[in-house]
Amino acid sequence: MLAYIVRRLLYAIPILIGVNVITFALFFVVNSPDDMARMQLGVKRVMPEAVEKWKAERGYDQPLFWNGAAAGLDKATETIFFKKSVRMFVFDFGRADDGRDISREISTRMGPSLAVAVPVFILGLFVTISFALLLVYFRASYLDTAGVVLCVGLMSISALFYIIGGQWLVSKVWHLVPISGYGEGLTVAKFLVLPVAVGVIGGIGAGTRWYRTIFLEEIGKDYVRTARAKGLSERLLLFRHVLRNALIPILTGVVVVIPALFTGNLLIESFFGIPGLGSYTIEAINAQDFAIVRSMVFIGSVLYIIGLLLTDISYALVDPRIRFQ
Amino acid sequence: MKPVLLWSDALFFLLIALALGSVWWGRRQEHLRAAWAAVWAKRRARIAAAALAGFFAISFIDSLHYRAELPREADKPVAYSVEVLSALDALLMPLKLNTEKTYSAPLADESFAKEILADGSSGFPPLKHAGAHLFGTDKVGQDVLYLTLKSIRTGLLIGTLTTLIMLPAAILLGIIAGYVGGWVDDAIQYLYTTLNSIPGVLLIAASVLMMQVVIDTHPDWFATAAERADARLLALCAILGVTSWTGLCRLLRGETLKLREMEYVQAAQAFGVAPLAIMLRHILPNVMHIVLIALVMDFSGLVLAEAVLSYIGVGVDPNTISFGTMINAARLELAREPVVWWSLAAAFTFMFIMVLAANLLADAVRDAFDPRAAK
Numbered sequence: 001m002l003a004y005i006v007r008r009l010l011y012a013i014p015i016l017i018g019v020n021v022i023t024f025a026l027f028f029v030v031n032s033p034d035d036m037a038r039m040q041l042g043v044k045r046v047m048p049e050a051v052e053k054w055k056a057e058r059g060y061d062q063p064l065f066w067n068g069a070a071a072g073l074d075k076a077t078e079t080i081f082f083k084k085s086v087r088m089f090v091f092d093f094g095r096a097d098d099g100r101d102i103s104r105e106i107s108t109r110m111g112p113s114l115a116v117a118v119p120v121f122i123l124g125l126f127v128t129i130s131f132a133l134l135l136v137y138f139r140a141s142y143l144d145t146a147g148v149v150l151c152v153g154l155m156s157i158s159a160l161f162y163i164i165g166g167q168w169l170v171s172k173v174w175h176l177v178p179i180s181g182y183g184e185g186l187t188v189a190k191f192l193v194l195p196v197a198v199g200v201i202g203g204i205g206a207g208t209r210w211y212r213t214i215f216l217e218e219i220g221k222d223y224v225r226t227a228r229a230k231g232l233s234e235r236l237l238l239f240r241h242v243l244r245n246a247l248i249p250i251l252t253g254v255v256v257v258i259p260a261l262f263t264g265n266l267l268i269e270s271f272f273g274i275p276g277l278g279s280y281t282i283e284a285i286n287a288q289d290f291a292i293v294r295s296m297v298f299i300g301s302v303l304y305i306i307g308l309l310l311t312d313i314s315y316a317l318v319d320p321r322i323r324f325q
Numbered sequence: 326m327k328p329v330l331l332w333s334d335a336l337f338f339l340l341i342a343l344a345l346g347s348v349w350w351g352r353r354q355e356h357l358r359a360a361w362a363a364v365w366a367k368r369r370a371r372i373a374a375a376a377l378a379g380f381f382a383i384s385f386i387d388s389l390h391y392r393a394e395l396p397r398e399a400d401k402p403v404a405y406s407v408e409v410l411s412a413l414d415a416l417l418m419p420l421k422l423n424t425e426k427t428y429s430a431p432l433a434d435e436s437f438a439k440e441i442l443a444d445g446s447s448g449f450p451p452l453k454h455a456g457a458h459l460f461g462t463d464k465v466g467q468d469v470l471y472l473t474l475k476s477i478r479t480g481l482l483i484g485t486l487t488t489l490i491m492l493p494a495a496i497l498l499g500i501i502a503g504y505v506g507g508w509v510d511d512a513i514q515y516l517y518t519t520l521n522s523i524p525g526v527l528l529i530a531a532s533v534l535m536m537q538v539v540i541d542t543h544p545d546w547f548a549t550a551a552e553r554a555d556a557r558l559l560a561l562c563a564i565l566g567v568t569s570w571t572g573l574c575r576l577l578r579g580e581t582l583k584l585r586e587m588e589y590v591q592a593a594q595a596f597g598v599a600p601l602a603i604m605l606r607h608i609l610p611n612v613m614h615i616v617l618i619a620l621v622m623d624f625s626g627l628v629l630a631e632a633v634l635s636y637i638g639v640g641v642d643p644n645t646i647s648f649g650t651m652i653n654a655a656r657l658e659l660a661r662e663p664v665v666w667w668s669l670a671a672a673f674t675f676m677f678i679m680v681l682a683a684n685l686l687a688d689a690v691r692d693a694f695d696p697r698a699a700k
Binding site: 014015018019022023026027030031035036038039152153155156157158159160161164167168172179260263266267270281282285286288290293294296297300301304305308 | 515518519520521522523524526527528530531532534535538539541542625629632633636637638639648652656659660664669673676677680681684685688
């Protein structure tokens, strides 16, 4: 088992390096730092001195890969590639273009992000799996057909409309909770109810359909027919055998997104004014703060790779055949 | 009048030509006819296809661009307006020109905002075009029906061109990885795993921001604002394509791995057919159903993605009329009293119909073409 985990960990390293090279190419090779400086300074005719000053303040005034002017080892380290990209591997993100420390921002904003993302994830999983089981229990009936049609309908609504509609109905018409904002301690609950509800409802359509397909595939297998032939009740069959065996395919889809919960939900956080990483990212995009966007790309990839790793490990845990390969 | 062929128009016409070509070719293939008959047997699929055909027709008319001739002055060469119009604009000219000062409710005959009238009292002044706006007007007085109809082309292009752009890469790499194997397979797998591990929205945001810098630093590349907006639309399609080809590539690789072991492929190998010919003649036709399913399944997701990306600020050019820019402009208006709901309602309805039709058709196509789908 340990050897398996180590092998998987080693496999993640080249992927992380690849991600790093792609982001570096995207941010520094497609456009030179001079272009970015001119864009940030925002005027048509910028003085070359202003460009140089902007670059120097943010550490973009070094060569990209090779600093011939420096001595010894500094030839390779006093470069943009080393300072901005390689340093990310030790989670040193440096400063944002507005001068604030990115690592600090990220650690304070992770809490609010999790406060929304974790309840959405757990409640959403519970609700969609319950609905899917209900549809499968009544499969090939009118309820099933109506449920599937409803799911397709729900899937066809943009996430924006769930949020806008929810805010309008619950906050503006019914005056139940504040439209947006975030608080300290227990007062935070009233700010979280609506975003969490919107997040869960928005995921019902796609989720229910996905789990229904998994359950239907499982229910067509031979062991289910055998169990039924032996006289097991449909309810027992569904909950004891089908649900348990369907957990393996469910695991793939679920475990991989758990680490990604840390980065939060872009849309929900920005609409509801939750000071998490999602709204941080959106603000950075709007302010064209490339340092933050670059850091978020890297963190997002790291979390995704951790998710893949966790998936592999959980597979090995539930299915011994993989462990002894 | 001077016809203008934007890049997206050209690609859209190419797409339609390809679609018509494959219909013409597919009509003579027995097994394809049977599968399509299974699709059309469902009433749901027929209605969905009819709705989508309507959207395609509107987009087609909206893709015939031209620049109008300016009033000619004596002994001067003919000059053309810098504004690029489409045949749809020409058809909807009354709607396009009937603008009001600001918001007005659907079919209203007086303005939404109170003003000081000519006699000094305050009240709602009559509209210039009373009762002419089926869906009302937006903040700057543009007709919402006109905006909605213009949005259709943007959504449809993003839904179709993205797949068209990414198809060659996905098919080529997927089949090669599956058939050739070895280090080539490893390299291609590494490539798509790496791209896949960057969160989609962030990769798109980063790429669009970078593309914006390129466009902003080279204003001389584009003759008109329409060309610039069009370049941005195509770039967005390409970026969406880069983030979405990985899924299809992986599916095709898996299917090719299976097909490689089939008897007919082994027979071809035994006869000494070249690998390239095997991939083209024996593998490619047998994975096309996966390509077709991916094409229709991705469409709805891409239309929805456009709205979200435009909201975040990394979607189409802010001057391009699209569902995303419409929603973005209207989303704060629900907080007004009385509520300005018509812009959102119109965008919601048309987008919902488009995505729902695509989803329904995609389901029918998948059921008919996927041998593994539950019958």
